[in-house]
Amino acid sequence: MSQGSGFDLRRRDVLKATGVAGVSMAGLAGCLGEEAPDELTITLSQFPDTIDPLDHITGDYFDVLDHIYEPLFDFEPGDGIFPRVVEETEILGGGVTELQLRDDVVFHNGDDMTAEDVAWTINRTVDNDIGVASDIGAFGLGSITGAEAMDDTTVEISYSGAPGLAEFEFGNYARAMNRDWSIENHDADQEGESISGADPEDFNGTGPYEVVEFTSGEEVVLERFDDYWGEEPPFERVVFNSDGESSGRVSSLETGETDVTINILPEDVNTVQNADNVEIRRVTSFRNIFLPMKNTVEPFDSQEFRQAMNYAVDNAGIVDSVLSGFGEARGQPVAPGINGFNSDIEPYEQDIGMAESLVEDSGYGGIEIELTVPQGRYLNDAAVGETAADQIDQLDNVNCEANIVDFGVVSDANSAGVDPDVIEIPFYMIGWGTITGDTDYGVQGFFSQDAETRSFDDEELSDAIAESQSIEDPDERRAQLEEVNRIAHEKAPFVFLHTQESIYGVREDIQWDPREDETVYVWGMNQ
Amino acid sequence: MREDVLRVEGLSTRFFTGEGQVNAVENVSFDVREGEVFGIVGESGSGKSVTGLSLVDLVGSPGEITDGELWYRDAELADEVREEFPDVVDGEYVDLRGVPESVRTSLRGTSLSMIFQDPESSFNPSLTVGEQIAEAVEVQQRASSRPRSTRARTDGEEYSLGSLVLSFALPSRRYVSEESRERAIELLELVGIPDPVERADEYPHEYSGGMLQRAMIAQALAGEPDVLVADEPTTALDVTIQAQVLDLLSELQAETGMTILLITHNLGVIARMCDRVGVMYGGEIVERGTLEDVFRDNVHPYTEGLLGSVPDLESVGGSLDPVPGNVPSLLDHEMEDRCYFADRCPKAMEACLERPPDTRVEADGDHVVKCVLTDLEYGESPPLPDDHFETEGADASDGGSNESADASDKSASPDGGDSR
Amino acid sequence: MSDPVLSVEGLQKYFWEQNSLVDRLLGNDPVAVRAVDGLTFDVRRGETLGLVGESGCGKSTTGETVLGLQEPTGGRVEFEGRDVYDLSGEALDEFHREAQIVFQDPFSSLDPRKTIGKSVQQPLDVHDVGTKAEREDRVRDLLDRVGLSGSQYDRYPHEFSGGQRQRVAIARALALEPEFVVLDEPTSALDVSVQAQILNLLSDLQDELDLTYLLISHDLSVIRHICDRVAVMYLGEIVEIGDTAELFESPGHPYTEALLESVPRASLAEQDRTIDVLTGDVPSPRDPPSGCRFRTRCPEVIPPEGLDIDQKAYREVMNLRGLLENRSLSVTKLWERAGYDSPPEEPDDAAVDAFVDAAIERHLERSLPREYRVHVEDAFAAVARGNWETATLRDDFESVCERTNPDLDGTDHPVACHLPDR
């Protein structure tokens, strides 16, 4: 540890030290300085502003909340889902799958977990009349329609799409909350009510860690849950905090205040590599960055124009410069490793001449457009957007300005649908992590005509997706998804940019490989 | 004849302003006798207030006493400083300009004290009147309890920022002791403040102007000074109050035998109060002598003009006989090397184009005039034509240089703005 | 006697304090500052009427209110027989032309951003007199007339001395050839030599232009010098009006007399003149004394019938009564004097006696005949027991001067005083 560590006396150290009778001040000083070995601090870039496990769909939130409200399945990117709380699944047909739950799972407050809890949680996720309007429900469990407890350990989940899709969905997004506790303490089945609070007691999951300290917006401290049904997780205590600035996270890493941080910018890679005892770990994530163009308004209703935009942008160049190489240029909605990724599709290569002539063909020569770019959400997002906008602006027949805004604006724009009367921002930058590992999750919400949130209204694409959803054979389905990606490339509903890398700074002695789905699970670590 | 308590010789005080050097006081000499009231009279900008400030060494930046000697009679002081500064001691007299500043500071309040024109602005508005007077008492008591030579040094420690902070925290470290408060109340009573115990705890703004002027006098008396410089003490007051204050000063003088240097623009006040008078014009004393010398046997045309400007309360109507023109600029670069009054003087002669010396009317008398008419009759030297001083653009009736009007307004400010 | 140019009747001007919205919400009653409280006087054609008084007596407010620069609280002002406050349109214009004012402060009386020519020309512009060239010519004439030079038209005020500025202000007041000019302390900011010049100028102009002046001044010498008649003001009221010579030689009101006596004369005889100095300060116009407003300082307050004590002792009792009526006697301090650190809750007789002794010692320097002293002692005892109501001493000592406010009597030389032969 470097500067300032001498002062880095934390209250818990004091509490520990003073717990031993007769420890002198000198002795006290002697045992300080070293981080307690069984503790891990993880610094995120965003601290959860909600403690309701269903009221979000943000990576950083999962990192914290999944340790408390564990997922029902283990999801391994690229490999599929594996039993966890659910021991077995059986597709009953007719849009129903049966889950067999473990019978030894208890909540942190001591209640046994039952099938009722799981079914209620799933229903609360997908049904806006019960509890909070869940983002997970809207995006994650899109095809799930409900769940029912059959007995203490059996839950039946019903869905509208293919069982494979449903499995991907609940495999990723199903969690268990304590029904009675939630209702009694938090009115959690009242419409619009989310679980809220600022006490450790306001968390109650079945995960391997329970909350012992909570400072809203700042820090949450977890300790091993003694009655956890499964394997004892690697660290006794886990602390999550956050710092919105990459440089701040790097500083914390350097000074030993934190052990793992996420979202390190390429700029700071150098610093981390030069610092003692910490190193960079990275992986190409499932997150693609792209610029949706809503085709119900001009000029994006023209396929030529949309393609022109793709030709105008040098996405490979952006990866090299703005991302310092930490990414890969992409030409389809999903990243490699995703079920249905079409490896035959190459990114659009920058071709100004082609772009300009396509613009002319589209009839929109001389148009002025604005690209709305979020800031602070994705790897160098504002810079990427600004560069892309400027590259479009360099076309002789298009003027493009970047408007840099807060992520919320973009997020709203994205879910605003395609009604031309409603659309205020038709051209924006957003990223999508296909964390289910299945193309469907990467395209359905954007292209399916059933999706309120779609950004592109095209029957052919929508039908192709719908078709894939009803195919049960995995290989056939994959082929159909590859076709979906091909069509998407051709119709250019987005300006495809790149797949970004997840860059982490990690203490060297922690054994952990970053995951493509951007989650950080302490149980996947080892000292 | 009583002895001089103060002899001023060749005093010059200048202000170095953005507009140029202002010769506020120009080579002024006079003496003040023990127990008398010496009056200095003049219009605004004549340098009378600066003269007063110079005596008490209170001329602040950008002003500076540039020349002159201030002989002050104090046998004790003379003994103390004789060894160190033999040059500035003459018998019982000490030239205050020659001793270190710390000594001059130590004389303030005890030997020379001063009261000012505007009592309302001369008190710190945020402290009670009692405390401010007690402060003066305290300082004088502390000063007199120590040999003068050590005062300057210990003052620094006693009044450091640190002890100030302490004084806010610890009541025992307050500057003002109970005794000095008692004394302050006595002083207030002495100057005729009704209910002095209660009034001591009031703030300046709760006093009327007249009461406040009394309080200021009380404050000035705290150190039982030998000489009290009273700078326009009644100008800001109504006439009934003015009469009260003048009465008070007379009474106090009779009781304590102190000497008063009374500075005013009001000839009535001079006539009422003074034994001897100096008339100031353009930074100079143009005529000085006894009341009779100045009011009856005056020689200088300015003195005459001044007296002629005052409307008479006793008789009605008639035209006044004022001095024409305006008060001159005191800016060095605008002052010509001549009698400063010549441009307004109805009797200006060619002889007036040189600086007139101080001339005694009678060889051994006190009546000193700065005018050639002391020795000459009007007409002996060729009179100047009417338009001699008319510069371009100047108007006939006011005569003065227009360009300088602004400057003379300005130069009034170091003088205490005694135009009201 | 000529007809009045201006005739003032019962003029009142109060300023209101504590009059904001917040005060209303707090239920604070507005406090009236009675700057001018019921003035009646005439200014006769061609004369100079002097309005004299000490600062704060309301003389300047009178000047401004008469001209309509301040809204009057009550009363009428007639100019040439027409009520000034009812004027509008043409007639108001006419009034604005006929009545002018010259102020005290030569530094504030001219707009520093305007050349003096423009300042003098402004009234002409407002009333659209003549052509532009004619106006300019007129301004140059006026400047010449007041002893400046027409060539100074384009100069700014700061280039002039106080006296010169006052000349400009006079020129401006004369621009519309008015009938009547209010001179509000026109020379009090000036040095004595310059003051004399201005006074001479004003006299000359009056003779030449048949002007009527209302001269407001605190300087009795100035008043005496140029006024035909004088009105003496005290605390918002006129206490005496009369012919200048007569008033100065035989003042009717004790205040006038004291005022005159207080002025030091610039003559050798001054030192031998003995003065009976007026004691005390002018009371606040927020809460003027009842009855005759001068009674708190008057050396000749009329004791009630049968009360046989000398004037000074009576004055002391009066002062004490003031304290008792306002309940401003400092009880705590008196208890301290009586040897009590804090006022006892229920004082016993011994305590009351000690209090009374302390109070007598404190507030009665002159010995009072026994029979009257008892009343005072009773009053103090009442105060010691907290009974302020019974401690006013009113029944025993109340003077006619505090009961009724004397009006100006209807003589040629009216005086507002209860004393006979005044």
Next chain:
Amino acid sequence: MISDRITSNLRRTFRESLLPKIGMVLLVSIVLMAVFAPLLATHDPTRTGYYDEGGNAYPPIGTEYTTQIAVDGEIQEVEVTADSAHVLGTNNVGQDVYSRFVYGARISLLVGFSATLMAMLVGVPIGLIAGYYGGRVDDALMRVADTMLAFPALVLALALIGVFGESPVYVPDPIVSLGLADGMPESIPIPGTVTIVAALVIWVWFARVARGEALSLRNEEYVKAAKSFGTTDRDVLIGHVLPNSVTPIIVLATIQVAVIILLEASLAYLGFSGTTLSWGYEIERGQDILRTRPWVSTLPGIGIVLTVIAVNLLGDWFRDALDPNLDEGQRGA
């Protein structure tokens, strides 16, 4: 309205003191820089992509830095050297830092001056009328002013921008449209909401000062004199009160220009200005890369400091020369 006396005072103070001279030189240079930005800039300030062949931003001339890049999945360390075409280097999107510095002056000054002007046009008349007439009007104004002042300027600005959006206004560049500068942007974006919001935030100060002036001026004898010969209130306000209030208002305006430049920078820094061509935004941009490319944040910061210093020095000069009584409290906003 500006009398000889004022100019002579200004001249004298200017002569006597060094600071106004520094301020004047600074401000004139910055104004010239802003006006002639298209001629002084070496590159289009919005043009991205000025990188070395490895895709790295250039450091300022005379410096170099090392950075890590990923090439085919491997992290490599590369040395980046300066390029003579980019004197002050380029930023993380490969824009020319010097050119952006030059253009940034435009935004700062335009917002600073136009918002102040607007605030003045709103605040001064209201203040003058309230102060001149007093009474209920005045009471109301003072309560409104108190309320406005109870919002921290920045917070109020944030709230207002939250409501009204950022709406940049594109203003054509005269120099470019005259064809004097090639390859420069044809229009520059002025943060519209920010300007209006800044004016809304500070108009109260103008109203307060104008009110104070009117309050004291209405008792000036020349005002009374003017009324005595029948000048209408309107003419008194325009003819006497306004001209004589000009000095403190000018002094206040100068101070407020500085305040607004800082406010605009803060809003841009927080990402609420609606344009990226702003010194404040540039500092934000550089914050992430402070360790490796500190020049990106440092230079625009110096730009702001110098501009604000220049304006403040002139403000001090005006105040010293014109109105020693105006206090620093006005610096609030």
Next chain:
Amino acid sequence: MSIAKFLVRRTLQAVFVVWGVVTIMFGLRAVSPGDPATLMLGEGATAETIARVRAQEGLDEPIYVQYLDYVQGLLIGDFGYSWRSNREVEAMVIERIPATLELAIAATVVALVIAIPLGVVSATRRNEPADYGATLFSLLGISTPNFWLGLMLILLFGVWLGIFPTGRRPVGLVEAIWTLVAFGSAGDLLTWLQHITLPALTLGTYFTALITRLTRSGMVDELGKPYVTATRAKGLPAVLVRYKHVLRNTMIPILTVLGLQMGTLMGGAVITETVFNWPGLGLRLIDALDARDWPLMQGIIVFIAVAFVTINVFVDALYSSLDPRVNDE
């Protein structure tokens, strides 16, 4: 007017102001684009749900009813629920007060400790090097945007010299003092000091500069007043005149200015907290703005306004006790 009366009066004015702030905030919310129910429910809510929530939250009511409801809520201390986290706004405001208060106090302490002596020296040694130094410093101080200053401090002390940490607040002052008192361990306090140093400097510099200027010009003005000459004339030593009389009278008006500047301090705190990731009200305000969480935003701004107004009432009361003239004008 007595102090009590003065306070009542001043408090009444303050109530007006707070009401004004509340009304303006409510007005802004009413005119702000976007449907509150949609914002409240987040992405993906169905039109049906939105309609129900609108009815439930009274958003269908006429605007004046909503306004009255809101004001009524505020009166009983109910600031509503955060749209984002569904927590009580009061709680979310209150838990952030200590951090901001620490920062504001630390900055004020920095400012006062440095500025007053500097201003005094500057005023009493006019046109000497010390004065030039102080003038230059204060000029720089009022001209430097604090976010940039913060970054430069981070660069210098955090990155290059590595003396101070560059963000976060691992421990609160109260907690740190408690540790010190309860366990005799100064470690937490030192950690706190380390972490607050740069933010406090960042926030405090502007105020240091401002107060230095105010003190200097105030002292210079005050030194020119007649009572100073009069006080010297009665024999008081220069030091006593300078500190007891002049400095005291200088500070009285500065106090008022400082009260008014509390707004700027709060604005500065928003920025400083952002730069240093200091978990105070400012940071929460920015979060609320980002999330367009109106109840939270309103709650924070109303709280800031109340705090500002309260401080100013307090300052005025202090002023009136220090300057006896205020009470009876």
